[in-house]
Amino acid sequence: MIIFSSNKFKKKTQYLNLISLHNVVNRIIKYVIKYGDDGIVKLTKKYDFKKNFKKNEIVKSIKNFNFNILKKSYKRFLVLCRNNILKFHKKQVLKIGFKNWFIKTGSLNLSGQTINPIKRIGVYIPGGKRIYPSSVFMNCIPAIIAGVKRIYVTTPANVFKEESLPLIYALKLMGIKKFYNLGGAQAIAAFAFGTKRVRKVHKIIGPGNKFVNIAKKTVFGTVGIDIPAGPSEVGLLVRKKDNNTKKIAYELFSQIEHDRNCLSYVVSESKKSLYLLINKIRIFLRINSNNKIYKTLKISIKNTIFIYEKNIYKAIAILNVLSPEHISFLPSKNIKNSFIFKNFGAIIQGKYSSQALSDFSLGTNHVIPTRRCGIFSSVLNVSDFLLIRNSSLTLRKDHLKRYIAKGMSKIENLFFHFKSAGL
Numbered sequence: 001m002i003i004f005s006s007n008k009f010k011k012k013t014q015y016l017n018l019i020s021l022h023n024v025v026n027r028i029i030k031y032v033i034k035y036g037d038d039g040i041v042k043l044t045k046k047y048d049f050k051k052n053f054k055k056n057e058i059v060k061s062i063k064n065f066n067f068n069i070l071k072k073s074y075k076r077f078l079v080l081c082r083n084n085i086l087k088f089h090k091k092q093v094l095k096i097g098f099k100n101w102f103i104k105t106g107s108l109n110l111s112g113q114t115i116n117p118i119k120r121i122g123v124y125i126p127g128g129k130r131i132y133p134s135s136v137f138m139n140c141i142p143a144i145i146a147g148v149k150r151i152y153v154t155t156p157a158n159v160f161k162e163e164s165l166p167l168i169y170a171l172k173l174m175g176i177k178k179f180y181n182l183g184g185a186q187a188i189a190a191f192a193f194g195t196k197r198v199r200k201v202h203k204i205i206g207p208g209n210k211f212v213n214i215a216k217k218t219v220f221g222t223v224g225i226d227i228p229a230g231p232s233e234v235g236l237l238v239r240k241k242d243n244n245t246k247k248i249a250y251e252l253f254s255q256i257e258h259d260r261n262c263l264s265y266v267v268s269e270s271k272k273s274l275y276l277l278i279n280k281i282r283i284f285l286r287i288n289s290n291n292k293i294y295k296t297l298k299i300s301i302k303n304t305i306f307i308y309e310k311n312i313y314k315a316i317a318i319l320n321v322l323s324p325e326h327i328s329f330l331p332s333k334n335i336k337n338s339f340i341f342k343n344f345g346a347i348i349q350g351k352y353s354s355q356a357l358s359d360f361s362l363g364t365n366h367v368i369p370t371r372r373c374g375i376f377s378s379v380l381n382v383s384d385f386l387l388i389r390n391s392s393l394t395l396r397k398d399h400l401k402r403y404i405a406k407g408m409s410k411i412e413n414l415f416f417h418f419k420s421a422g423l
Contacts, residue, residue, distance in 0.1 A: 088363025127157030156183020
């Protein structure tokens, strides 16, 4: 195995940066708890560079926006995107089945589980550098289908810009009447602890930057959280006969264009294919050196690791260990027994497949665990908004179960368990 990487950051430096980030986030959370809305205003001015931000700008009303100036084609695309996501998640409920269930444990005895939606959720929609209306659909639709009654949304997007209208229109399509114009750790703290203007919620969901993810982990326990999602990651598997380097390069770029902190891994069984791809990327970036679109790519490409492993099954094993957010495998023929891909958030396979289809057209949810969390976390789905609780009804004595309970009470030396089981 050979590894090529342009990442020059040292682990020690990254570790120190992480400690520093945790300290900053902790201070922000404590500041919001202490000063409430006033604290939020000061933090927004400092971190979101909104110098004239005021308390009355924390809450925005959808009815105050003029959607007549939004292109009809944009409205159509947003509706189509929403409909596909809605259809997919409705099918998810039918296939998996989220219903109350009970079994008889005796003639008048039942045990089972009841399923109820979470009452209030807070949705974080990133928007510091660009808008993500699709994230509104991805986070709100599963919650709506689950039966969540109160959905509160926050975004740091500059809502005064016309470019933000698609995001606001997506909120309207979800039936959201008001939203919070807040971002960063201060938005997460406000959701977790509540202020006069921001409603305290029971669970916070939605992708974000390092500050947002650290804040979510910090407030966990006070509120529930979904999964660590963001910045984006991709793992590409390149075969010997994969000569379409332009397609592969664009697939790589489509994920690392989100943020300069994006991670990517390219694993190939062919040195030649790997060198051709690296050369193609260099040419792209050199030709477009003055293009703003490639500005983020020039930084995030430094976080790309290229790995040569001649054994295809070992190459797949490497991706399973890395467990990236997305795995892209784009040859005309798939690997036999493709289930050997185990650890990932989403897998994109096939000659005509792409990250863009998965993100916008197929209806699949793109709020996906990152940073190897796919090993133990699932993609955001309807069950994330449901509470599964045990329920039992015992109206007739069951001597066997009482006997078992008393026996286990003795083993675990629980005196009153033993006594209560016998009554």
